Structure formats: structure tokens, C-alpha cells
Amino acid sequence: MALAAETLQPSERKIISVGDLTRRIKKSIEDTVRYVWVSGELSNYKGPGPSGHLYFTLKDAESQIPCCMWKGMANRLRFDPENGMEVIAFGKVDVYVPYGKYQLIVEDMEPRGVGSLQLKFEQLKEKLQKEGLFDQERKRPIPFLPRKLAIVTSPTGAAVADMVRTLRTRCPALHVIVYPVKVQGDGAAQEIAAAIGHLNLSMPEIDVMIVGRGGGSIEDLWAFNEEAVARAIHASRIPVISAVGHETDTTIADFVADLRALTPTDGAVKAVPKLDDLHLALGDYDAKLRRALRTRAELFRSQLDGFREGRAMGRVEEMPDQLRQQLDDFEDRLHVAVAQAPQHLKERLDAYRQALSVDLPRLAKNARQRVDHLTSILRSDAQRRLETAQASLRQAAASLEALSPVAILGRGYSITRLESTEEILKEAAQAKPGDRIVTRLGSGQIVSRVEKD
Known part of the structure; x- marks a missing residue:
């Protein structure tokens, strides 16, 4: 049987280069396959290189294919790839002409069988736990009766309104500061972390901080699962209460915070005691102390009476009367001190409320002055940038004019x-x-x- 090449005349031979053949194969593959979903096991993955691109291999029991993921796409991954991980990749088949090999240009990738967000959550949780960010020993106690409290959350929505209303109801004299931030979407985690850092630097007098938002999907709550927020909470000098979502929602911020609240409203409840409850508790303590004093006094009287009745020498006869008189005097002074204690506490609370009412206008004035100062800086910076851009535009126009064919003519x-x-x-x-x-x-x-x- 003759070979195909032997049946052709020399004039019928059409010879092409290796590059031409490779380009034909590339075009044929691109025209017929294009975009595909491919499942396989990750291998040969070494992490991002200096360029930020990812190079790895997808394989199964039958074959393997080289893969490339450009930096822009790699930055959007919601998990950290690892060798041996089963994944599903989406991309287009391409032929790398210099080497004549086909490859998959990956545009998106997710773990197989586990959601990418859940995997990223578990990976970050394990990492921070190994670093000790969740250790109970480092968690700070929440002050019993704070004077100033900050809330880092969205300025709109039901969560912030519920927290402020609960705080005002439980402790009307409390000074509450709402620090507005984005709580979901691009840049939300960076804003939350920056707010925590700024409060620590500019308002060290704050006693406790609530960081949180209302409920939502895992995507909505994801800002509180970002590493930047976790490390900001860990570095905070001010004790932090995490109050994110509903009771069933758990975030990385919950593990790092000094105290986890089930909801934003629960965070407000845990931040301050209710003044009415304090008054009731104080009354209860007062009653218990009075009963204890009476019991103690009766015991001493009984002991003294027994001692007097069993005296052996006449010179001891006066001792019980003197001791009884001293005991009565001590009991009277204790009764007076206990009776005055609630009044002293009330006077301290009144003075505290008065101090807060004086400070609020001053704080508001300082805030307005700071806003005006920042506005002036922004305007000056914008004007400077505009003038620089105009100068660059004039220089470019002059260069174009010099190179213009009309100018040459x-x-x-x-x-x-x-x-x-x-x-x-x-x-x-x-x-x-x-x-x-x-x-x-x-x-x-x-x-x-x-x-x-």
C-alpha cells in the first residue's frame, strides 16, 4: 500500500512551517472548543510568581492540562489554592505558539464540593487560630459601667437604630458615638478596620466599642470575615464587642472580639447594665447588709450578757456595759452610713449626667471644625491636581503641534x-x-x- 506522500507529484506538495501549522491548530481549537468548565485535581501549584500570575496543572486519572490564570483574575479568587485540591475551573482553551502546546486560560475557579467562601472562611479561621488571635487569655473584660461607647456600623438601617435606642433606654447618661462605615461590598472591610484603628488613636477615652451590622447572606456579612478586620480587632486597645447578623451567623470577628453578641441589640444589652436593675440590686444589698448587722449585733449582745453573768471578779463587772455601749455606738454609725449610700450614688450619677451634657456641645463644635479643616485640605489638593493636569495637557498639546504634518508644511x-x-x-x-x-x-x-x- 503506497503512502499518501508517494502519490503526490512534487508540484502538488504544499509545504508549511511549524509556526503556520501551530497557528492553524490554535485557530481550529479556538473555533471549536472556546470556553469550557473543567474539573480536576490541582498539582504543580507554587503560588503567585513575581508577576502575580498563577501557573498550575489540572489532572485526573486519564490526562492533565497546563493552566494559567492572569493576575487580575487570580486576585478575585475567594480561596487559597492548594495542591491536591479538587476544583472546577472555567476558562478558554488556547495554544501557546512558541512551545506548540495547548493550555487552559482560567478565568474563574472554585473548590469542588465546598463553597469558595466557606473554604476561605475555614482557611483563615485555622490560620488565625494558630497565631493565637482567638485565645481566651488575651481577651479583655468589658467595663461594668462605661461612660463612653462607640458603634462601628452602617449609619442607616435597623441595626444602628436598635442599638442606640437600647443603649439610651438602659443607660440614659451614656455617651454614644456612631462611626459610620460600609458594612458590605468592595472596600467595606478596609473601612471597618480603619475605623477601629482611628478610634483607638483619636479617642482613647472610649471605654468599649461595638462592631457589627444586621443580618444577611454570607456574602453580605463577608466584610467581617476579612483578615484586615480580624487583625484590627486584635490590635485594638479598646475592648470590642462583635455584634454581627443573627444568632445563627458566625464570623471571624466573633472569634477575635473580646465578647460575642448574638445580634446588634444583644450587643447593646451586653455593653451596659440597666440603671433600674442597678437600683434594685443596690436596694437588695442594703437590706441584706442591715439584716447582717442586726444579726451580728444580737450575737455580740448575747455573748456579753453571758460573760457578765459568769464574771469571777468584781472589777470585770463594768466591762460588758462598756462593750455594749461601744457596740450600740458602732451599730448606729453603720445604720447612718448604709442609709446615706443610695443618696451618694444618686449624687454621683447626677454629676455624671451633668458632665456629659456640658461635653456634648464642645464635642460637636470640635467635630465641625475638623470637618471644615478636612474640606479645606481637600479643596486645596483638588485645585493643585487640576492645575498640574492643565499644565500637562498644555505641554502635550504643544508636543503634538510640533509633530503635526500641517506644522511641518x-x-x-x-x-x-x-x-x-x-x-x-x-x-x-x-x-x-x-x-x-x-x-x-x-x-x-x-x-x-x-x-x-
């Missing part, structure tokens, strides 16, 4: 074309006798006829 040069084809004449041989030519000058043009070679 204005310096005495000209361009000549054949009138019939508008071909630019670079050599005299391009024009034949009888041809009409058009010469463009810096201003206007001249039409001529070629008389001879």
Missing part, C-alpha cells in the same frame, strides 16, 4: 500626490508625462501637469 515643506490615485510621490519615476499632480503647501495647493521625464 508651514515651515516650507510640501507633499505631492498623483491626482488620479492620491499616491504620495517619493521618487520622480512614479510620475509619467501627462499625469496631473497636486502639491499641498502650508497654505493651499497647486495642481500641475508632468511635461517630460
Whole structure:
């Protein structure tokens, strides 16, 4: 049986280069396969290189395919790839012409069988736990009766309203500061982390901080699962209460915070005691102390009476009466002190409320002055940037003008074309006798006829 090559005449052979063949294969694959979903096991993954691109291999029991994921797509991954991980990748099949090999250009990838967000959550949780960010020993106690409290949350929505209302109801004298931030979407985690850091630096007098938001999906709550927020809470000097979502929602912030609240409202409840409850408790303590004093006094009287009745010498006879008199005097002074204790506490609370009412206008004035100062800085910076941009634009315009063909013609040069084809004449041989030519000058043009070679 003759080979196909032996049946062709030399004139019928069509010889192509290796590059041409590879490009034909590339075009054929791109036209027929294009975008695909591929499942397989990650291997040969070494992490992002200096360029930020990812290179790895997807394989199964039958075959393997090299893969590439450009930096922009890699930055959008919601988990950290690891060798041996089963994944599903989406991308387009491509042929790398210099090596003549086909590869998969991956645009998206997710773990197989586990959601990417859940996997990223577990990976970060394990990492921070190993670093000790969840250790109970480092958690700070929440102050029993704070004077100033900050809430880091969205300025709109039911969560912030519920927290402020609960705090005002439980402790009207409490000074509450709401620090507005984004709580979901791009940049939310960075805003929350920056707010925690700023409060620590600019308002060290704050006693406790609530960081949280209302309920939502795992995507909505994801800002509180970001590493930046976890490390900001860990570094905070101010004790932090995490109050994110509903009772069933758990975030990384909950593990790092000094105290976890089930909901934003529960966070407000755990932050401050209720003044009415304090008054009731104080009354209960007062009653218990009075009963204890009476019992103690009766015991001493009984002991003294027994001692007097069993005296052995006449000079001891006066001792019980003296001791009884001292005991009665001590009991009277204790009764007076106990009776005055609630009044002293009330006076302290009144003084505390008065101090807060004086501080609020001053704080508001300082805040307005700071806003005005920042506004002035922003305006100056914007004006400076605008002037710089205008100068750059003028310089670019001057450069373009210098390179413009029209400007060149204005310096005495000209361009000549054949009138019939508008071909630019670079050599005299391009024009034949009888041809009409058009010469463009810096201003206007001249039409001529070629008389001879």
C-alpha cells in the first residue's frame, strides 16, 4: 500500500512551517472548543510568581492540562489554592505558539464540593487560630459601667437604630458615638478596620466599642470575615464587642472580639447594665447588709450578757456595759452610713449626667471644625491636581503641534500626490508625462501637469 506522500507529484506538495501549522491548530481549537468548565485535581501549584500570575496543572486519572490564570483574575479568587485540591475551573482553551502546546486560560475557579467562601472562611479561621488571635487569655473584660461607647456600623438601617435606642433606654447618661462605615461590598472591610484603628488613636477615652451590622447572606456579612478586620480587632486597645447578623451567623470577628453578641441589640444589652436593675440590686444589698448587722449585733449582745453573768471578779463587772455601749455606738454609725449610700450614688450619677451634657456641645463644635479643616485640605489638593493636569495637557498639546504634518508644511515643506490615485510621490519615476499632480503647501495647493521625464 503506497503512502499518501508517494502519490503526490512534487508540484502538488504544499509545504508549511511549524509556526503556520501551530497557528492553524490554535485557530481550529479556538473555533471549536472556546470556553469550557473543567474539573480536576490541582498539582504543580507554587503560588503567585513575581508577576502575580498563577501557573498550575489540572489532572485526573486519564490526562492533565497546563493552566494559567492572569493576575487580575487570580486576585478575585475567594480561596487559597492548594495542591491536591479538587476544583472546577472555567476558562478558554488556547495554544501557546512558541512551545506548540495547548493550555487552559482560567478565568474563574472554585473548590469542588465546598463553597469558595466557606473554604476561605475555614482557611483563615485555622490560620488565625494558630497565631493565637482567638485565645481566651488575651481577651479583655468589658467595663461594668462605661461612660463612653462607640458603634462601628452602617449609619442607616435597623441595626444602628436598635442599638442606640437600647443603649439610651438602659443607660440614659451614656455617651454614644456612631462611626459610620460600609458594612458590605468592595472596600467595606478596609473601612471597618480603619475605623477601629482611628478610634483607638483619636479617642482613647472610649471605654468599649461595638462592631457589627444586621443580618444577611454570607456574602453580605463577608466584610467581617476579612483578615484586615480580624487583625484590627486584635490590635485594638479598646475592648470590642462583635455584634454581627443573627444568632445563627458566625464570623471571624466573633472569634477575635473580646465578647460575642448574638445580634446588634444583644450587643447593646451586653455593653451596659440597666440603671433600674442597678437600683434594685443596690436596694437588695442594703437590706441584706442591715439584716447582717442586726444579726451580728444580737450575737455580740448575747455573748456579753453571758460573760457578765459568769464574771469571777468584781472589777470585770463594768466591762460588758462598756462593750455594749461601744457596740450600740458602732451599730448606729453603720445604720447612718448604709442609709446615706443610695443618696451618694444618686449624687454621683447626677454629676455624671451633668458632665456629659456640658461635653456634648464642645464635642460637636470640635467635630465641625475638623470637618471644615478636612474640606479645606481637600479643596486645596483638588485645585493643585487640576492645575498640574492643565499644565500637562498644555505641554502635550504643544508636543503634538510640533509633530503635526500641517506644522511641518508651514515651515516650507510640501507633499505631492498623483491626482488620479492620491499616491504620495517619493521618487520622480512614479510620475509619467501627462499625469496631473497636486502639491499641498502650508497654505493651499497647486495642481500641475508632468511635461517630460
